[in-house]
Amino acid sequence: MKAKDIYAALEKTAPLYLAEKWDNSGLQIGSRNRDVQKVLLTLDVTEAVIQEAIKKNVQLIISHHPFIFNGIKSICVDSGKGELVSQLIKHDISAYSAHTNLDSAKLGLNNFIANQFRIKEAQPLVASSSDQLYKLVIFTPQDYSQKILEVLGKNGAGVLGKYSCSSFRTTGKSTFKPLKGADPYIGQLNKVETVVEDRIETIVSRNLIKTVLPIIKTVHPYEEMAYDLYPLDPSISKNENGLGKIGVLEKSVPSNEFISEIKNILGLPFVRTAGPIPKKIKKVALCTGAGAEFISIAKLKGADAYITGDLKYHEAQNAKENGLFVIDAGHFGTEKKVVYLLEEIIHSAYPSLEIIVSDNVNDFFDIY
Numbered sequence: 001m002k003a004k005d006i007y008a009a010l011e012k013t014a015p016l017y018l019a020e021k022w023d024n025s026g027l028q029i030g031s032r033n034r035d036v037q038k039v040l041l042t043l044d045v046t047e048a049v050i051q052e053a054i055k056k057n058v059q060l061i062i063s064h065h066p067f068i069f070n071g072i073k074s075i076c077v078d079s080g081k082g083e084l085v086s087q088l089i090k091h092d093i094s095a096y097s098a099h100t101n102l103d104s105a106k107l108g109l110n111n112f113i114a115n116q117f118r119i120k121e122a123q124p125l126v127a128s129s130s131d132q133l134y135k136l137v138i139f140t141p142q143d144y145s146q147k148i149l150e151v152l153g154k155n156g157a158g159v160l161g162k163y164s165c166s167s168f169r170t171t172g173k174s175t176f177k178p179l180k181g182a183d184p185y186i187g188q189l190n191k192v193e194t195v196v197e198d199r200i201e202t203i204v205s206r207n208l209i210k211t212v213l214p215i216i217k218t219v220h221p222y223e224e225m226a227y228d229l230y231p232l233d234p235s236i237s238k239n240e241n242g243l244g245k246i247g248v249l250e251k252s253v254p255s256n257e258f259i260s261e262i263k264n265i266l267g268l269p270f271v272r273t274a275g276p277i278p279k280k281i282k283k284v285a286l287c288t289g290a291g292a293e294f295i296s297i298a299k300l301k302g303a304d305a306y307i308t309g310d311l312k313y314h315e316a317q318n319a320k321e322n323g324l325f326v327i328d329a330g331h332f333g334t335e336k337k338v339v340y341l342l343e344e345i346i347h348s349a350y351p352s353l354e355i356i357v358s359d360n361v362n363d364f365f366d367i368y
């Protein structure tokens, strides 16, 4: 199997357009076309992970955290990052990362952990801008309306909750004058034409615009397709992808019980908390990794508890001031299970591929 087939399987669940602008998800180093028989899954690409990959004859390492995050200005192979780059290239091992695209994906890491916490009706805590909806209006001769509607529907426009192919159509008159050099479908040069056209309205999410519009242009008969495209209010979103999740537990749980459960599920010796501890918890927000920036949003959305990691001192103060109970289960603690999600995704696409979870998924912090 080619490496690119495995990247494609990952990107089906976690498309790269979902990655944050500052992120560096995708292929980090190596090949798209190399044959892969064995894959190693990890949270971070460390020296220990690379040694393990070499020892176990792995061709591809898939990590959550990008191997190359900040720009590299030089590669000195004697030590540090340069040495790791050199080891990977020498042993023909590729490294690929599914980072914030996997965090934000509808069935990504936050969804995976939310399911383990048994959070129901989970929705994104912060909807992805790629899910923002746009109104697309296309003006077309009436005999082309049906064809254009079909192509719109086939390419994902007009999806509204559990409905697809949604549209609205009105008929009116349009005018235009073909100028010198034009090759009009209807009308003559230098003569204002008035024709009856349909105005087809539908909605399309931002990530689809780049694919839907060019396809429609190939079907539309006019040399210059007239269309409008305008963003709807951000509150009108597909609301499927996005950072974090918020949802409800089946029943209210006493806070102490909930904290114990989180520690059990994530396999942690302790968690830190900040903000006022409620008697019971029903509505839970979650953001794996570092999600302190969403404390106010979690509060605004009515969470009784917000689970995240990497809380700094003044972010704990912010939790207290916002009156929100925040559970800091650690950056590592909330993300270490990502390897099992990666395993699920790749295994369901390629059941016969050998997939190994690294023995070196470790926290960079030690506890004394």
Ligand SMILES: [Zn+2]
Binding pocket: 065, 288, 289, 290, 331, 335
């Ligand atoms: Zn992380």
